[in-house]
Amino acid sequence: MTMVDGPRQLCIRVEGELRQALDAELGGLIVTRLPSGTELRGRLPDATRQWSVLHRLQRAGLVLRSVERVDVPDGVSTAEHSQQGPLALVEVEGYAGELIAASIQNMEVHQNPPSTTVTIPFTSDQELFEVLWELETLAFDVL
Structure with a gap:
Protein backbone atom coordinates (compact mmCIF):
# COMPACT_ATOMS: atom_id res chain seq x y z
CA MET A 1 0.00 0.00 0.00
CA SER A 82 -12.56 30.71 4.95
CA GLN A 83 -13.81 34.00 3.48
CA GLN A 84 -16.67 32.38 1.55
CA GLY A 85 -19.02 32.91 4.47
CA PRO A 86 -19.37 32.43 8.22
CA LEU A 87 -18.59 29.03 9.71
CA ALA A 88 -20.44 28.08 12.90
CA LEU A 89 -19.38 25.47 15.42
CA VAL A 90 -22.46 24.63 17.49
CA GLU A 91 -22.27 22.24 20.43
CA VAL A 92 -25.36 20.65 21.97
CA GLU A 93 -25.78 18.24 24.86
CA GLY A 94 -26.21 14.54 24.09
CA TYR A 95 -25.87 12.36 21.00
CA ALA A 96 -28.05 14.24 18.55
CA GLY A 97 -26.28 13.91 15.21
CA GLU A 98 -29.00 11.99 13.38
CA LEU A 99 -31.80 14.23 14.65
CA ILE A 100 -29.95 17.41 13.74
CA ALA A 101 -28.91 16.04 10.32
CA ALA A 102 -32.57 15.37 9.52
CA SER A 103 -33.39 19.05 10.09
CA ILE A 104 -30.27 20.89 8.92
CA GLN A 105 -28.44 20.28 5.65
CA ASN A 106 -24.80 20.85 4.62
CA MET A 107 -22.99 20.28 7.91
CA GLU A 108 -20.38 18.08 9.56
CA VAL A 109 -21.39 16.21 12.73
CA HIS A 110 -18.95 15.22 15.48
CA GLN A 111 -20.31 13.21 18.41
CA ASN A 112 -17.96 13.42 21.38
CA PRO A 113 -19.12 12.30 24.81
CA PRO A 114 -21.22 13.87 26.23
CA SER A 115 -22.08 16.26 23.40
CA THR A 116 -22.53 16.69 19.66
CA THR A 117 -20.74 19.42 17.72
CA VAL A 118 -21.94 20.47 14.28
CA THR A 119 -19.86 22.54 11.88
CA ILE A 120 -22.04 24.50 9.50
CA PRO A 121 -20.83 26.79 6.69
CA PHE A 122 -23.10 29.69 5.76
CA THR A 123 -23.39 32.01 2.78
CA SER A 124 -25.07 34.72 4.87
CA ASP A 125 -25.39 35.79 8.49
CA GLN A 126 -29.16 35.22 8.31
CA GLU A 127 -28.63 31.48 7.78
CA LEU A 128 -26.87 31.28 11.17
CA PHE A 129 -29.94 32.67 12.93
CA GLU A 130 -32.20 30.28 11.03
CA VAL A 131 -30.11 27.29 12.19
CA LEU A 132 -30.05 28.51 15.80
CA TRP A 133 -33.84 28.92 15.64
CA GLU A 134 -34.18 25.37 14.28
CA LEU A 135 -32.04 23.98 17.13
CA GLU A 136 -34.13 25.89 19.65
CA THR A 137 -37.30 24.52 18.02
CA LEU A 138 -35.86 21.01 18.46
CA ALA A 139 -35.44 21.91 22.17
CA PHE A 140 -31.63 21.63 22.24
CA ASP A 141 -29.51 23.48 24.75
CA VAL A 142 -26.73 25.15 22.79
CA LEU A 143 -23.59 25.08 24.96
Whole structure:
Protein backbone atom coordinates (compact mmCIF):
# COMPACT_ATOMS: atom_id res chain seq x y z
CA MET A 1 0.00 0.00 0.00
CA THR A 2 1.35 3.42 -0.95
CA MET A 3 0.46 6.47 1.07
CA VAL A 4 0.62 9.90 -0.50
CA ASP A 5 2.47 12.29 1.77
CA GLY A 6 1.62 15.79 0.72
CA PRO A 7 -0.04 18.94 1.98
CA ARG A 8 -3.18 18.44 4.03
CA GLN A 9 -5.85 20.73 5.40
CA LEU A 10 -6.71 19.60 8.95
CA CYS A 11 -9.12 20.32 11.76
CA ILE A 12 -7.74 19.22 15.15
CA ARG A 13 -9.85 19.40 18.31
CA VAL A 14 -8.40 19.10 21.81
CA GLU A 15 -9.73 19.38 25.34
CA GLY A 16 -8.32 22.36 27.16
CA GLU A 17 -6.93 25.73 26.15
CA LEU A 18 -3.64 26.43 24.39
CA ARG A 19 -1.15 28.65 26.14
CA GLN A 20 -0.17 31.67 24.07
CA ALA A 21 3.41 30.40 23.69
CA LEU A 22 2.17 27.08 22.29
CA ASP A 23 -0.20 28.90 19.95
CA ALA A 24 2.77 30.83 18.51
CA GLU A 25 4.85 27.64 18.30
CA LEU A 26 2.21 25.96 16.12
CA GLY A 27 2.40 28.94 13.72
CA GLY A 28 0.05 29.05 10.80
CA LEU A 29 -2.83 27.15 12.40
CA ILE A 30 -6.01 29.09 13.13
CA VAL A 31 -6.89 28.58 16.81
CA THR A 32 -10.54 28.83 17.89
CA ARG A 33 -11.71 28.50 21.49
CA LEU A 34 -14.77 26.24 21.78
CA PRO A 35 -16.99 25.63 24.83
CA SER A 36 -15.51 22.15 25.16
CA GLY A 37 -11.89 22.87 24.23
CA THR A 38 -9.88 24.25 21.34
CA GLU A 39 -9.95 23.78 17.58
CA LEU A 40 -6.92 24.20 15.33
CA ARG A 41 -7.38 24.50 11.57
CA GLY A 42 -4.87 24.93 8.84
CA ARG A 43 -2.71 23.50 6.12
CA LEU A 44 0.25 21.33 7.05
CA PRO A 45 2.90 20.46 4.45
CA ASP A 46 3.08 16.72 5.16
CA ALA A 47 2.48 13.85 7.60
CA THR A 48 5.72 14.58 9.46
CA ARG A 49 4.51 18.07 10.37
CA GLN A 50 1.09 16.66 11.31
CA TRP A 51 2.62 14.16 13.72
CA SER A 52 4.92 16.86 15.08
CA VAL A 53 1.92 19.09 15.89
CA LEU A 54 -0.01 16.21 17.48
CA HIS A 55 3.02 15.22 19.56
CA ARG A 56 3.52 18.82 20.71
CA LEU A 57 -0.14 19.06 21.78
CA GLN A 58 0.19 15.79 23.71
CA ARG A 59 3.39 17.00 25.43
CA ALA A 60 1.50 20.15 26.46
CA GLY A 61 -0.97 17.93 28.33
CA LEU A 62 -3.91 18.48 25.99
CA VAL A 63 -6.30 15.59 25.31
CA LEU A 64 -6.88 14.94 21.61
CA ARG A 65 -10.59 14.72 20.70
CA SER A 66 -10.42 14.46 16.91
CA VAL A 67 -8.27 14.95 13.83
CA GLU A 68 -10.05 15.37 10.51
CA ARG A 69 -9.00 16.15 7.00
CA VAL A 70 -10.94 19.14 5.70
CA ASP A 71 -11.68 19.32 2.01
CA VAL A 72 -10.77 22.56 0.28
CA PRO A 73 -11.74 22.83 -3.38
CA ASP A 74 -8.80 22.62 -5.82
CA GLY A 75 -7.38 26.00 -6.74
CA VAL A 76 -8.86 27.72 -3.68
CA SER A 77 -6.49 28.91 -0.96
CA THR A 78 -7.28 28.38 2.72
CA ALA A 79 -7.83 32.13 3.16
CA GLU A 80 -10.25 32.28 0.22
CA HIS A 81 -12.09 29.20 1.49
CA SER A 82 -12.56 30.71 4.95
CA GLN A 83 -13.81 34.00 3.48
CA GLN A 84 -16.67 32.38 1.55
CA GLY A 85 -19.02 32.91 4.47
CA PRO A 86 -19.37 32.43 8.22
CA LEU A 87 -18.59 29.03 9.71
CA ALA A 88 -20.44 28.08 12.90
CA LEU A 89 -19.38 25.47 15.42
CA VAL A 90 -22.46 24.63 17.49
CA GLU A 91 -22.27 22.24 20.43
CA VAL A 92 -25.36 20.65 21.97
CA GLU A 93 -25.78 18.24 24.86
CA GLY A 94 -26.21 14.54 24.09
CA TYR A 95 -25.87 12.36 21.00
CA ALA A 96 -28.05 14.24 18.55
CA GLY A 97 -26.28 13.91 15.21
CA GLU A 98 -29.00 11.99 13.38
CA LEU A 99 -31.80 14.23 14.65
CA ILE A 100 -29.95 17.41 13.74
CA ALA A 101 -28.91 16.04 10.32
CA ALA A 102 -32.57 15.37 9.52
CA SER A 103 -33.39 19.05 10.09
CA ILE A 104 -30.27 20.89 8.92
CA GLN A 105 -28.44 20.28 5.65
CA ASN A 106 -24.80 20.85 4.62
CA MET A 107 -22.99 20.28 7.91
CA GLU A 108 -20.38 18.08 9.56
CA VAL A 109 -21.39 16.21 12.73
CA HIS A 110 -18.95 15.22 15.48
CA GLN A 111 -20.31 13.21 18.41
CA ASN A 112 -17.96 13.42 21.38
CA PRO A 113 -19.12 12.30 24.81
CA PRO A 114 -21.22 13.87 26.23
CA SER A 115 -22.08 16.26 23.40
CA THR A 116 -22.53 16.69 19.66
CA THR A 117 -20.74 19.42 17.72
CA VAL A 118 -21.94 20.47 14.28
CA THR A 119 -19.86 22.54 11.88
CA ILE A 120 -22.04 24.50 9.50
CA PRO A 121 -20.83 26.79 6.69
CA PHE A 122 -23.10 29.69 5.76
CA THR A 123 -23.39 32.01 2.78
CA SER A 124 -25.07 34.72 4.87
CA ASP A 125 -25.39 35.79 8.49
CA GLN A 126 -29.16 35.22 8.31
CA GLU A 127 -28.63 31.48 7.78
CA LEU A 128 -26.87 31.28 11.17
CA PHE A 129 -29.94 32.67 12.93
CA GLU A 130 -32.20 30.28 11.03
CA VAL A 131 -30.11 27.29 12.19
CA LEU A 132 -30.05 28.51 15.80
CA TRP A 133 -33.84 28.92 15.64
CA GLU A 134 -34.18 25.37 14.28
CA LEU A 135 -32.04 23.98 17.13
CA GLU A 136 -34.13 25.89 19.65
CA THR A 137 -37.30 24.52 18.02
CA LEU A 138 -35.86 21.01 18.46
CA ALA A 139 -35.44 21.91 22.17
CA PHE A 140 -31.63 21.63 22.24
CA ASP A 141 -29.51 23.48 24.75
CA VAL A 142 -26.73 25.15 22.79
CA LEU A 143 -23.59 25.08 24.96
